[in-house]
Structure formats: structure tokens, C-alpha cells
Amino acid sequence: MQLTDLSTPTLILDRARLVTNLERMATRMRGLGVALRPHLKTAKSAEVAKLVMDHGAVGLTVSTVAEAAYFVESGFKDITYAVGFSADKLGRLVPLMEAGADITVIVDSQPAAYALIGAASPYDVTPKVLVEIDTGGRRGGLAPEDPAVIDIARLLHDAPDVAFAGVLTHAGHSYGCRSEAAIKAVAEEERHGVVQAAEALRQAGLPCPVVSVGSTPTAVFADDLTGVTEARPGVYMFGDIYQAMLGCCAVNDIAVSVMATVIGHRPDQDRVLIDAGALALSQDRGPDAFGAPLGLGQVCTLDGPVPLEGVRVLDAHQEHGFVGRPEGSTGPSVCGLLPIGTRVRVLPNHACMTAAQYTEYAVVDGGQAVVATWGRCSGW
């Protein structure tokens, strides 16, 4: 089967690029001496997770209980659910732990810790728990020096039905960096903050075996991860336009794309309509943060895919994408380049958001032959 045999829009995964990306990160983490526990929130695929484990990962990170269940059912045993835990979800994790899975959750408040301890008490399984540390991302987590870190850790450590296991942070603010030097500085903030929290715990007489950092930009650019035990990058597997703009990958490393068909022309605006719109591509306009409106994805040829320079999905309705050149830029006529019926591929702004719209990948290996179909997990 060839790509042209598939209906559009379809999510395409280039296995050759994926494997290159996995190898590069595995080598980096080995060099820095930390375990790799990749975040599967981007790929959400058992087949990708198998490749990740083949490339040196020690376990998985997930963003939903549905992912945890899917990966356990797919044979994976060691899973960290890295979103602040709400105790009412424990009932869904218990069967996974009863089936032999090793599940780690995170909390960053005493109410959440107490609720978790209470929820765990009726069960014969023992979830591991990390305390979430905020190293500048300003999402979840406590400041490294906050005495509540020690209070919550002690509470968890002393409770009979949970196992306190350490600290975790995510340097989400690395996405706001605009230079390699800035990302390196954030990586050091991330490392320093979480290691500081771990040291404070140890000085308070608590064990802290896990010291976990996350984010693809910091994993790509960190020079030193002393004191850190594991890293949880995720989007590095696929890359996307945002990661390319950050310098975390090249455009030609991007392993995932949306295949679409040209369904109409607007010669008055030199725009073409494709059948991949706001649902098929997502509405993520993250790259606009770099200063110029870049639309909803980079349009490429079907083969390659080779980027059509300056040709972007400028805007979208639910199932319509408007393809053209950003205002003020010039080049060959887009209607001329893309006759009605042409197949294109769109490199996503944000692979996590785009891939989440699909239930499977059409897998290619650098060409147009479809070599496999890989499932994905959806929902919560």
C-alpha cells in the first residue's frame, strides 16, 4: 500500500526519522548518566513505546490514566503518571497495579497527599509517589526551598499504603527560551532546583531515590545533570515546527505529518483549500510566539516530505485548511504549485496536539510505501 491509497486527512509517522530521533536522545542521556523515562503523551502508541524501550528507556511517563491503562495492557510495567494526582483516579490505577504494574504518581499539596493516602488505604497495592517541584515552569509544584516539600514527603513516607519515592520537576519554561544559551540556563535551573529539593529531603532524614527532570529542550541542551536520576522528554521522538524553531531538531527531523488533499482554489487570494482543518491539524499557534504569524503548519510535498518554502496553513475552519503565503511574502503561485486533487503533507506546529486528533498512524520508512499501521491511545 502507498500513501496515495489512503483517504485524507491521515496522520503519517516516518519510522526512519523516529528511530534517528530516539537514538540521538538515548545517546545524550547515556552520556549525561541519567536514565531515560520518555513521556508518551506525544506518541501515545505501544509500537513507539517498544522502540523507545529498545533505545534504552527504563520506563514510561504518561499524561492520562487512559495512557497508563493502555500501556500496561500493552505489556509495559513501569509507568509514571506525571500530572498532579487527584485521588479519585486511584480506583482506575489499582487494577493496573494488581496486574503487576509499578505506578508512580505525583502530588504537590497536603490535601492531595492526604486524599491519596486515604484513597489507597482500602487496597493491597502501594502506589509510589513523587513530590512535584516547581523549578520555574510555574505550572504545578512547590518551590525547592518550600518547607512543605519536606512535610509532604514525610507524610507520604510515614503513611502505610503509599511509597514516597522522590521528587519530579518539569521545566516548561524552556519553551519560552529564544537561544541555546537560554535553554542551557533553564536546564541548569531545572537540575539545580530539583537536586536542591532532593538534598533537603535527605538532610531531613528522608530517602529520595528518584530525582526526575523533564522537557525536550532541556534534555537536548543540558550540559550536566549531576544529581538527577532520570529525564522525561517526550516530543523529541517526533519533533515539530516549534521544536525546530527552538533549535531542538531540524525541520527534516520531524517524523510526523498530516497528509491532506487540495479540495479547492481561491485564485483571487492565491490560496488553496485542503481537507485538513482545525481538527486535523489542531489550533496550536505556538510558533507565533517567535514573532511572526506562522499559521497552523508547514506545507510540504507528499514525497520527502520537502517543505514548500513559505507555504503554510494560514488558517483553518473545522475541516478546511487555508494554504497560502503569509502576508507580505512572495513566491511562485500557490494555486499553480498545488492543483486541485494534489496530496500534500503538513508538518505540525505542535506534534502532541496534532497527533492527539488521530487513533492511528500510517507508518512509512522514508518513502511513500505504508509499512505498518500503529494504534494510538485516546481520551482520558
Add this chain to the structure above:
Amino acid sequence: MQLTDLSTPTLILDRARLVTNLERMATRMRGLGVALRPHLKTAKSAEVAKLVMDHGAVGLTVSTVAEAAYFVESGFKDITYAVGFSADKLGRLVPLMEAGADITVIVDSQPAAYALIGAASPYDVTPKVLVEIDTGGRRGGLAPEDPAVIDIARLLHDAPDVAFAGVLTHAGHSYGCRSEAAIKAVAEEERHGVVQAAEALRQAGLPCPVVSVGSTPTAVFADDLTGVTEARPGVYMFGDIYQAMLGCCAVNDIAVSVMATVIGHRPDQDRVLIDAGALALSQDRGPDAFGAPLGLGQVCTLDGPVPLEGVRVLDAHQEHGFVGRPEGSTGPSVCGLLPIGTRVRVLPNHACMTAAQYTEYAVVDGGQAVVATWGRCSGW
């Protein structure tokens, strides 16, 4: 079962509000003397489609081939696929027509018309075809006075394997209106343009039985639809924050919401984290077009839902929503209002985009008791 028995995030549909919305639109269309062929791209649910048919609809409109297949399998027979048709999709529609479904597609160019005629020739089924007219929405479609309308219609009319059936338009620019008067003007533009195209076809000796208009705002505010045979509003079934800002519904008419749980506090910013982020809510920031940044949804109590005045999902990561008050606004402490573990409901900015992230609805009937679970169709 009660809402609190469900895990979050979950998509909730209030049947009582839905039915009120369906009744209101059915009454309007009856009053204007046009058939109702509602767009199911928002609801994507056979149970909703059954209610729609119970409230006077003559058939359905869909936005994907997957929806067409799902609704035919669910027993619906008369379906218009209202996105510019790409002939390579015909093979997937043929089994539906062979099973007795009456499928209408749309084209707006000679290449698309020729491709459709060519694709249809091997089959014993006869798709109906409408020519898409642009009445100002500047998405797909030809200008009403464009001679190509007649050329394409004649081509389709004379072809052996397709049935030319009329004209269709969608006044998407009604979403850009900022007053009832402006929407009324767009509704008249929509009506006038598509009727003008129909008249031109009839003067050229071609039949034009279907004269189809669309969009919830124009359906809600049109004063006169003389010459129009059917209307295809969709989002009116659920309503959303954008529709409320347009004046097309009240906030208390909004029938769909996302139930979420408070998973963390940021007292330094008086923000609360919920477990509904960019995937659970979508990244649609449409209401910002009204002039103030309104974030990603209106936060409400679980019961009601009663809007918490000024409290919004300000921003989101993939699975984290940041809840607070927009900069410069004041009110009771959000952390105080929403302790960790609290359940909330979020009214979506754009119901189509939010609902698309889910595979089912937890259905309530004005209270917190879950009276049914209704499936949804996903993908393409």
C-alpha cells in the same frame, strides 16, 4: 450514577438544554418555511441526530466521510457531506449508497466536478451534487454571478453517473459580526447570493431543486429565507461561549460542558490547576476576537452549572488548565472558591472543537444524575 462517580475530564451533555435548543430552531425554521438539515459536525452523535429528526429535521449534514458512514450505520438515510468533495473519497461513500443512503456532495470547480464524474462512472450508484456558492464567507465556493456556476452545473447535469441537485452556501462570515443587525445583513447576503445563483441556473434551463444555506448565526437571526429550501445550522444544538457572545444563545442555554477536578493551587497567583487542559478543552480562543482575552472557557459550579463570575480557564498545557481571573479583574479568591479536589464544569468557547476531543457524552437532564451515555463519531 452521579457526575461525581465519573472520572475527569468528562464531556457532559445536558439533554434538557439540548431539547430546548432543538425546539427553538425547529420552530424558527418552520416559521421561515425552510426545511432543517442540521449539521452534525458539532454533536457527531446518533442519539442527538435522533432527537434532531424528532424535532423536524429532514436529513443530516456532515463534515467528514467518517460521520457519513457512522450516521448511515445508525439508520439515517439522507446525508449531505458539506465539505468540497475530493473524488478519491467516493469509494468510501459507495457502500453507503449501495446500502440505500441518499448522499449529496458539493463541488466548486471544474477539476473537482470532472474528477467526481470520472470516479462515479464504475459504480451503479448516483451521488447527488450541489455547486458551492460563496456568499461572502470566502472559504469554498464560487461567486453567485460567476459563469462557472452554470458551466459546472451543466457538466454535472449532463453527466450520466451523478445527479446535479442545486446550490449550497455557508455564511461563515456571520461569525465576524458584532451586532444582531450585522448578522441579519449577512443572513440576507447569504440568502440573496444563493438564490441569485439558483435563479441563474434556472434561467439557463437547469433544474435547481436544492437551495441550501448554513450557519447558526444566520439561522437564528434571518428574517426572511424566500427562495431557500433548507438550512444547515449545527452548533445551535449545544451553543457555546462564542455563540453566546454573538447573541445566538444565552450562557444558560449552553448544553455541553467539560467536568474537571481541581488538582492544584498556585496561591502566589491565585490560580487553580484543573485536569482539563488544551486537549480536554481545545485551544480555541475564538471569543478573544470580541476584544478581551477570555481564555479557554468559562468555569462553573458542578451543579447547574452556575458560572463563577469572572473565573476562566486562562491558559492550558496539554493536560493542565490554569484557572483564574483575567488580568486586571478582581473578585473572591479563586483558590478559596475552589479547594483541591473540587469538581467544576467548563463551558466551552467552541463546542465543535471541544466535543471533538471525546468519544462519548455523559448525559444529564438538568441535574447531576447521569441518565445515559451517548456515543460520538471521531476521525475522518
